[in-house]
Amino acid sequence: MTGRYCVVGGGISGLVAAYRLRLAAGPDASITLFDPADRLGGVLRTERVGGQLVDVGAEAFIARRPEVPALLAELGLAGRQVGTTGVRPLIYSQRRLHAMPVGTLQGIPAQPSSLVGLVDDATIARIAGERSRPLAWHTGADPTVAELVGDRFGEQVVTRSVDPLLGGVYAGSSSTIGLRSALPTLAAALDRGARSLTDAVRDVLPPPTGGSVFGALDGGYDVLLEALVRRADVEWARVAVQRVERGTAGWNLVDDEGVRWPADAVVLAVPAPRLPRLIEGVAPTSAAAARRIPVASSALVILALPGGTPLPENSGVLVAAGEALHAKAMTLTSRKWGRRGNAELVRLSFGRFGDAVARNVGDDDLLAWACADLATVFGIDCDPVDCRVQRWIDALPQYGPGHAHLAAEVRAGLPPTLAVAGAYLDGIGVPACVASGSRAAAALTGAGVAR
Incomplete structure (x- = not known):
């Protein structure tokens, strides 16, 4: 099977779609992936903090869902999947730490x-x-x-x-x-x-399995991203697509320089706020539905604390509503996944739907908030040997009442050779994004694309 496929968006959804298209369309098909960023992966990003590799976007996936383990097995990466150490999280409520409820x-x-x-x-x-x-x-x-x-x-x-x-x-x-x-x-x-x-x-209520609820990758999500890029064998166009137009035979993707890229079929794997502008000229009802999906932003602070910092043997802390903390959650990364270096890695998450923390609060203030919260919750002095602030703007779609109908409207209004994928459709986690990328590719390869 041959054809000209374009994938707009180089996050996990887009990369899985490109990989699935390659498998279905074969080595002779043309697959172009559009993403103006300096790297692929979207909100999956692995960095080195305190000399250790740490994911500074999505941290883990639900291990009992089949999508990620199955994909890892396909790519020969099953041996890279790791589980948690088994230590339990805590809840901070009424200015005290509580064990995470069971049952x-x-x-x-x-x-x-x-x-x-x-x-x-x-x-x-x-x-x-x-x-x-x-x-x-x-x-x-x-x-x-x-x-x-x-x-x-x-x-x-x-x-x-x-x-x-x-x-x-x-x-x-x-x-x-x-x-x-x-x-x-x-x-x-x-x-x-x-x-x-x-x-x-x-x-x-799922029965206890005895295994790890969450999974991650030894070496971080970059291991998965690199394998997908290699196996998809795409041409990476580092330009921003501004809109999709009908062409004489298929579609034209118009980039920010006005250049038109022809395609027989297109996967749009972009966040919900970006979709309407791309498709309003060819799929107005889908564009209108996407506009009704609200989004939130978040900021992460990753700290490398000196080895021996007295942190509890727990995986992290989830913060109850209304508490006098800035962070909504803390992950004790070195406790949750196991210590892989001399420093203790801690990850704090800030920002909720409706606030402007991730946009408006500076790095220095976020670092100060992180240290103050650690002092409040654990009574420790925060003297990091390394740190990283990462912001994810408009990256978290909100799944309000009736969301499934909105997602269905987005898909129903698309012409047969346009498909969508992303965290705003069927679930916010990595497994759901893998599923949406696969679904988009399947929709195109079964839509009569030129052979």
Whole structure:
């Protein structure tokens, strides 16, 4: 099979799409990848801090999802997958550290005992009595997570147990995240007729596996990115695409110099805010749907602290809503993944949906906030031997109520030989991005592209 394929966007979604196109179209197909950055990978980025390799974008993937392990196996990289050390995270709530509750689904308890010590006695009693209270649920409903959990279990469960977990994933809060996006299995259990939220959680709570929940790569995500680039065998055009136009036979991609690049089929693997401008002339309904997807920005501070800094034997700290800290989460990287050098690596995340922290707060202030938070939470002096500040602007799509319909609108309005991929469609994590890139490539290779 031959043809001219173009992929716009060199993040993980675009690189997987290019790799899948190469497999399907064969060595004679032309595949051009457009990304004006100085490197490929998007928000996957591996840097050296304190003499150690560390991912300064997405840090890990859910190991039980099949997409990343399967891709690694295809690329001959299965042996590079690593798991966590097994140490547990903590929650910072009410100015104290608490063990991460067990027996919960993203912080939603299956039994009252899970949250003893994290919430007050009145809330524990409310959780215990939830099964006896009638549940008004309409099949297909998509409330925010906070609306459902707050109504059934109370506000403390939302702010102290659920928000710390969801905020770390989406840079948002349970008051803006839709249930069907964040917890699709729970929504499905309620649709099937679960008589209470407790019953629904118990029905879908995954059994303990004994293995690592999270996976990463020895050598960082750069190992995966380099393999995808090599196997996709693309021509990398380091220019920005401004719009897609219909051509005499297929499409023209117009770059920032006005040059037109012809293509038979195109994958647009760009963040949601960039998509409308590219396609408004050829797919206006898709462009309008993409404009309705809000995004958040985040900033990461990675510190290399002197070896022997007295940090607890835990994987990190998730911060409850309303606490007097700047960070929303802290990862004790050397504890979570194992020490690989003399320095202790710590990663702090700042910025939530609706704030301007990642855009407006300077590097020096972020470093000062990081050190102040470490002193507050752990009582340690922060004297880093190395550090890195990394900002990801408009990089975190928000999965509000009805998000699946928005994603479907984006896809439904596209002509057959245009496809989309990215974190705003089917999930924000790396496995979902791998799946979206594969789906986009499959849509094109089955769309009658010239052979």
